[in-house]
Amino acid sequence: MDILEEIKKIxxxxxxxxxxxxxxxxxxxxxxxxxxxxxxELAVAINSRFNIDVNDDEIFLRKLRQYVTEAKxxxxxxxxxxxxxxxFLSRKRLENIIADLEGxxxxxxxxxxxxxxxxxxxxxxxxxxxV
Amino acid sequence: MNIVxxxxxxxGLEDFVLLDKISETGAATIAGKKxxxxxxxxxxxxxxxxxxxxHVRFINDFEIHAFLLKIxxxxxxxNHILNGSYLxxxxxxxxxxxxxxxxLQAGKENKVQIEGEFLYATIDYDHMFNKKTLQAHYRRAFSxxxxx
Numbered sequence: 054m055d056i057l058e059e060i061k062k063i064x065x066x067x068x069x070x071x072x073x074x075x076x077x078x079x080x081x082x083x084x085x086x087x088x089x090x091x092x093x094e095l096a097v098a099i100n101s102r103f104n105i106d107v108n109d110d111e112i113f114l115r116k117l118r119q120y121v122t123e124a125k126x127x128x129x130x131x132x133x134x135x136x137x138x139x140x141f142l143s144r145k146r147l148e149n150i151i152a153d154l155e156g157x158x159x160x161x162x163x164x165x166x167x168x169x170x171x172x173x174x175x176x177x178x179x180x181x182x183x184v
Numbered sequence: 185m186n187i188v189x190x191x192x193x194x195x196g197l198e199d200f201v202l203l204d205k206i207s208e209t210g211a212a213t214i215a216g217k218k219x220x221x222x223x224x225x226x227x228x229x230x231x232x233x234x235x236x237x238x239h240v241r242f243i244n245d246f247e248i249h250a251f252l253l254k255i256x257x258x259x260x261x262x263n264h265i266l267n268g269s270y271l272x273x274x275x276x277x278x279x280x281x282x283x284x285x286x287x288l289q290a291g292k293e294n295k296v297q298i299e300g301e302f303l304y305a306t307i308d309y310d311h312m313f314n315k316k317t318l319q320a321h322y323r324r325a326f327s328x329x330x331x332x
Contacts, residue, residue: 090253093305096280107280 056166063098064162067091077163083156099165105172111139112168114160121154141171202231203272206238206329212276214239216329220266228266228298229258232288236274236302238326240284243276246323248306249313253283258300268292282306
């Protein structure tokens with residue numbers, strides 16, 4: 054299954070946009086204007102489409118700024134702290150996110166893809182109907 | 185400028201709980217009953233919304249506040265009127281940690297009258313949604329609705 058193509062289809066439907074404008078580098082909130090209700094719809098759609106557990110806080114990097122604050126308060130190395138907290142993102146991506154913090158919400162389509170890929174390859178879950 | 189300290193809303197209803205009974209609960213399913221008396225269809229939609237919300241609370245052991253976020257693709261009867269006893273059914277079709285999507289339907293005499301997809305969100309109880317008050321209220325209401 055092509056995760057990007059599936060995500061493009063889901064986002065195009067939820068946000069009522071053309072899917073060709075969506076790329077891995079597209080910012081969900083900053084560029085596409087996704088709001089919290091859209092992200093919740095996206096979360097359940099991802100659960101349904103990929104049959105994975107979805108933690109909204111993790112997949113949408115909701116606690117990113119909290120982690121930044123915690124790392125500073127605890128005198129931790131920020132990159133190392135984020136690697137620990139957001140294991141589905143690569144070090145390179147996390148470096149880019151740290152450099153991009155001033156620009157606003159950093160969430161990109163490729164972060165969603167990384168989360169799904171990580172969940173598929175690291176965890177097996179039961180469908181809600183199998184519980 | 186007048187400051188309104190209290191707003192009273194009169195819905196015309198005797199009770200806000202628009203379910204007569206919750207007859208079945210499972211990990212991903214819930215069913216209930218409601219009798220209508222030439223009522224407008226929006227009360228049926230509200231009944232389904234309440235049924236789904238109770239299931240969200242039930243599977244989360246009433247530890248979070250649940251609320252309806254959105255209704256997708258809701259089909260309603262042509263005459264927009266509900267009359268008689270209806271069987272309400274809900275199936276949890278997908279979920280994330282804080283969002284829950286249900287296929288809900290209301291049927292009468294084995295014919296589906298209302299059918300839609302309802303999306304719920306959850307948040308932790310806080311100063312606006314008081315845990316002590318709301319958790320006890322919903323537990324009590326759920327327990328009453330489950331009784332024979």
